Amino acid sequence: MAIQANHSQNIEWVLAQLEHVAQFGQDKSGVTRLAFSKADHQARQFITELMQEIGLTIHTDTIGNIIGRYEPEGSQSHLPAVMTGSHLDTVPSGGKYDGVLGVLCGLAAVKALKARGDIKHPLEVVVFAAEESSRFNFATIGSKAMAGLANVHSWKRIKDQEGISLASELVALGLEIEHVGSAARSNNSIKGFLELHIEQGPILEQGRVSIGIVDKVSSPTKLKITVTGIPGHSGGTPMEDRQDALVSAAMIVLAVKNISAEYDYQGAVATVTILRTYPGVISVIPGEVEMWVDIRGTEHESIIDILQEIKDAVSTIADDNDTPVAIEVLSSEKPIILDQTINETIETVCQKLKLTSLRLDSRAGHDAMNIAHIAPTGLIFIPCKEGISHNGSEYVETEAIAAGLEVLTETLYQLAK
Amino acid sequence: MAIQANHSQNIEWVLAQLEHVAQFGQDKSGVTRLAFSKADHQARQFITELMQEIGLTIHTDTIGNIIGRYEPEGSQSHLPAVMTGSHLDTVPSGGKYDGVLGVLCGLAAVKALKARGDIKHPLEVVVFAAEESSRFNFATIGSKAMAGLANVHSWKRIKDQEGISLASELVALGLEIEHVGSAARSNNSIKGFLELHIEQGPILEQGRVSIGIVDKVSSPTKLKITVTGIPGHSGGTPMEDRQDALVSAAMIVLAVKNISAEYDYQGAVATVTILRTYPGVISVIPGEVEMWVDIRGTEHESIIDILQEIKDAVSTIADDNDTPVAIEVLSSEKPIILDQTINETIETVCQKLKLTSLRLDSRAGHDAMNIAHIAPTGLIFIPCKEGISHNGSEYVETEAIAAGLEVLTETLYQLAK
Numbered sequence: 035m036a037i038q039a040n041h042s043q044n045i046e047w048v049l050a051q052l053e054h055v056a057q058f059g060q061d062k063s064g065v066t067r068l069a070f071s072k073a074d075h076q077a078r079q080f081i082t083e084l085m086q087e088i089g090l091t092i093h094t095d096t097i098g099n100i101i102g103r104y105e106p107e108g109s110q111s112h113l114p115a116v117m118t119g120s121h122l123d124t125v126p127s128g129g130k131y132d133g134v135l136g137v138l139c140g141l142a143a144v145k146a147l148k149a150r151g152d153i154k155h156p157l158e159v160v161v162f163a164a165e166e167s168s169r170f171n172f173a174t175i176g177s178k179a180m181a182g183l184a185n186v187h188s189w190k191r192i193k194d195q196e197g198i199s200l201a202s203e204l205v206a207l208g209l210e211i212e213h214v215g216s217a218a219r220s221n222n223s224i225k226g227f228l229e230l231h232i233e234q235g236p237i238l239e240q241g242r243v244s245i246g247i248v249d250k251v252s253s254p255t256k257l258k259i260t261v262t263g264i265p266g267h268s269g270g271t272p273m274e275d276r277q278d279a280l281v282s283a284a285m286i287v288l289a290v291k292n293i294s295a296e297y298d299y300q301g302a303v304a305t306v307t308i309l310r311t312y313p314g315v316i317s318v319i320p321g322e323v324e325m326w327v328d329i330r331g332t333e334h335e336s337i338i339d340i341l342q343e344i345k346d347a348v349s350t351i352a353d354d355n356d357t358p359v360a361i362e363v364l365s366s367e368k369p370i371i372l373d374q375t376i377n378e379t380i381e382t383v384c385q386k387l388k389l390t391s392l393r394l395d396s397r398a399g400h401d402a403m404n405i406a407h408i409a410p411t412g413l414i415f416i417p418c419k420e421g422i423s424h425n426g427s428e429y430v431e432t433e434a435i436a437a438g439l440e441v442l443t444e445t446l447y448q449l450a451k
Numbered sequence: 452m453a454i455q456a457n458h459s460q461n462i463e464w465v466l467a468q469l470e471h472v473a474q475f476g477q478d479k480s481g482v483t484r485l486a487f488s489k490a491d492h493q494a495r496q497f498i499t500e501l502m503q504e505i506g507l508t509i510h511t512d513t514i515g516n517i518i519g520r521y522e523p524e525g526s527q528s529h530l531p532a533v534m535t536g537s538h539l540d541t542v543p544s545g546g547k548y549d550g551v552l553g554v555l556c557g558l559a560a561v562k563a564l565k566a567r568g569d570i571k572h573p574l575e576v577v578v579f580a581a582e583e584s585s586r587f588n589f590a591t592i593g594s595k596a597m598a599g600l601a602n603v604h605s606w607k608r609i610k611d612q613e614g615i616s617l618a619s620e621l622v623a624l625g626l627e628i629e630h631v632g633s634a635a636r637s638n639n640s641i642k643g644f645l646e647l648h649i650e651q652g653p654i655l656e657q658g659r660v661s662i663g664i665v666d667k668v669s670s671p672t673k674l675k676i677t678v679t680g681i682p683g684h685s686g687g688t689p690m691e692d693r694q695d696a697l698v699s700a701a702m703i704v705l706a707v708k709n710i711s712a713e714y715d716y717q718g719a720v721a722t723v724t725i726l727r728t729y730p731g732v733i734s735v736i737p738g739e740v741e742m743w744v745d746i747r748g749t750e751h752e753s754i755i756d757i758l759q760e761i762k763d764a765v766s767t768i769a770d771d772n773d774t775p776v777a778i779e780v781l782s783s784e785k786p787i788i789l790d791q792t793i794n795e796t797i798e799t800v801c802q803k804l805k806l807t808s809l810r811l812d813s814r815a816g817h818d819a820m821n822i823a824h825i826a827p828t829g830l831i832f833i834p835c836k837e838g839i840s841h842n843g844s845e846y847v848e849t850e851a852i853a854a855g856l857e858v859l860t861e862t863l864y865q866l867a868k
Binding site: 126127166168171234235236254256264266268269270271274281284285287288298305306307308309310311313314315316317321326396397398399420422424 | 542543544583584585588590650651652653669671673681682683684685686687688689690691692695697698700701702704705708711712715720722723724725726727728730731732733734735736737738743745747813814815816837838839840841842
């Protein structure tokens with residue numbers, strides 16, 4: 035009964051902190067907390083204070099990941115830590131659960147485990163820096179660095195759309211881009227990593243399942259497509275004399291959509307997410323269009339097939355319309371397989387707690403996919419309403435949060451006891 | 452022979468000044484001289500100096516039109532002026548002939564007529580301010596004001612994409628938006644207006660005709676279309692759950708193109724010239740798309756029919772994809788019929804000069820369409836290479852310029868003698 039009462043209090047605590055964090059960057063259509071923005075700094079400061087209240091030892095690494103560590107009394111500090119966490123940054127007008135929930139439930143779990151005692155391994159809650167690609171067009175920066183995947187040479191060139199560099203944002207945190215390599219954790223410093231996250235898709239809700247256990251995480255393949263037409267007067271130029279870059283781009287958007295629909299059931303999707311017209315003047319036929327394509331899939335072959343089909347379609351459209359098209363592959367990573375032993379532990383915990391669970395794949399990228407390179411890693415999903423995420427109307431039921439927190443706490447316990 | 456030699460010298464003079472003006476705003480792909488930009492001010496200053504050299508009396512009106520006036524010795528200054536001119540501003544990466552040629556040939560014509568003598572009416576060469584819609588999304592501002600078509604109340608709200616207002620640019624010229632109404636010329640102050648301009652279409656070149664005499668000028672109908680979808684995670688959201696605003700927008704681009712192709716032979720075209728995706732983030736399905744459509748035609752019925760067909764197509768696309776679409780008509784003006792007596796004079800001049808001419812309609816808007824409201828107006832076209840304009844590769848043959856200058860000079864003489 036005491037534990038049950040504590041669990042209720044912990045859920046209340048998570049819900050209250052969620053509302054608090056949502057104020058940082060709140061706008062009329064959602065939460066806008068881009069990586070290293072003022073709102074992100076406010077949220078990071080707030081979480082740091084929560085970590086202090088809980089009695090964690092706080093350390094910020096060289097990429098700006100915040101790590102709160104709890105060492106059980108009498109435990110040996112050289113034992114590998116059991117780690118959990120997620121991110122605080124959001125997309126523009128995003129939701130208030132994506133990322134934050136994993137950080138707050140991590141803190142609540144550590145609070146509960148501190149109270150319970152019987153823990154041998156140190157526990158760590160981490161706030162990963164710059165998970166979303168929205169600001170720097172580059173995702174999961176903090177967890178990449180922790181996993182030893184940072185490339186200082188290329189990361190020095192990372193800039194946002196206003197030309198502000200990642201390096202200069204690190205300076206604002208008292209950090210130097212030259213030293214991001216030092217954020218890498220050794221393989222034997224982490225016993226296991228768990229990330230709790232909302233699904234950002236409709237499978238759990240539609241199946242009325244409480245807990246998703248992720249087998250594979252898709253890594254995005256990102257393309258930039260540039261269509262070159264001929265700008266001309268939009269009144270004077272007859273239709274037959276036009277090489278309108280936007281007409282070709284529109285055909286490409288629909289081709290990508292049709293190809294995506296074909297592969298959706300094989301676990302892969304492709305989306306044209308950004309399109310820009312040049313010169314962008316009302317009286318000029320578009321002479322150039324830039325478009326960005328996001329391809330996600332948990333089967334590497336499907337991604338390769340989609341990419342090939344897009345290339346074929348684009349080539350035909352370019353030829354038919356006499357508008358040359360260039361495709362640049364900005365990033366292409368293989369899907370990541372998560373740890374099966376940890377997944378079995380999560381499954382057993384769900385059975386014990388009488389919660390339904392389902393193995394599934396994640397088409398969204400997560401910090402967990404990077405940490406999987408250096409530690410046995412599990413990714414726990416809970417359902418979100420209608421699968422909607424990256425949107426201000428993102429919503430998660432309190433029961434879903436309660437189930438997630440319970441599973442996270444119990445699985446951390448199994449790993450750390 | 453003396454006149455012939457003068458004509459050659461005048462053409463050389465026009466070509467030299469053209470190159471000079473092209474330096475103001477020259478970039479690697481063309482000339483970028485947006486209205487009231489630094490480059491535009493440089494060009495305006497240069498033309499003002501040319502007017503001084505020629506001995507014209509210079510006056511800048513309350514919207515920033517520069518008017519250089521020549522009063523023949525012994526003439527009565529109260530007689531209505533015969534006016535010619537065009538604009539100096541360009542689209543981004545535009546050509547070096549569009550607009551400028553009409554100003555320079557106007558100056559060359561006045562030089563020639565001064566030398567010839569035998570002129571009764573004052574002659575005026577005008578540089579119309581802000582003809583292109585590129586900067587303020589609003590075209591032919593200077594000539595509208597001169598024609599008494601300024602609306603101070605709505606013009607106060609005109610801003611460029613960076614939020615800089617037309618009003619503040621006028622202040623930089625020492626002018627006040629409150630007084631733009633004073634730029635209006637009385638009906639009886641102008642005996643006739645002639646504008647020389649490149650065709651910006653392929654008809655004259657294809658027909659090997661030297662001079663186009665414009666019967667009607669299309670006024671653009673401009674639409675803003677906003678497509679509303681649902682932003683969502685571009686990895687997590689299955690295809691069947693998507694309401695992707697860009698997919699609907701792509702269908703609209705193709706529908707507009709198909710409708711346009713159908714009406715092209717009736718003298719009307721429609722073009723989606725600008726398209727913007729929101730939130731414009733690589734991991735988010737587009738939740739909103741804004742697009743601008745430019746409809747041009749010389750038959751008002753065709754424009755109305757095109758507009759209706761676009762509305763019908765958009766409505767079907769919106770329903771099919773569950774993405775609501777709003778259409779806002781930003782401007783819709785009737786095509787303008789130019790003065791038939793002046794056109795007959797131009798035709799007679801062409802016959803006399805043994806130059807081929809063709810009556811045609813203009814699908815591009817011009818300052819002449821506004822001045823037609825207050826004075827008998829003619830618009831003289833000369834061919835440009837492949838009809839290409841609003842593009843850095845815009846090119847006009849020297850013989851075409853020579854023919855245009857000769858016709859302009861002689862027609863001005865017929866009106867002013």
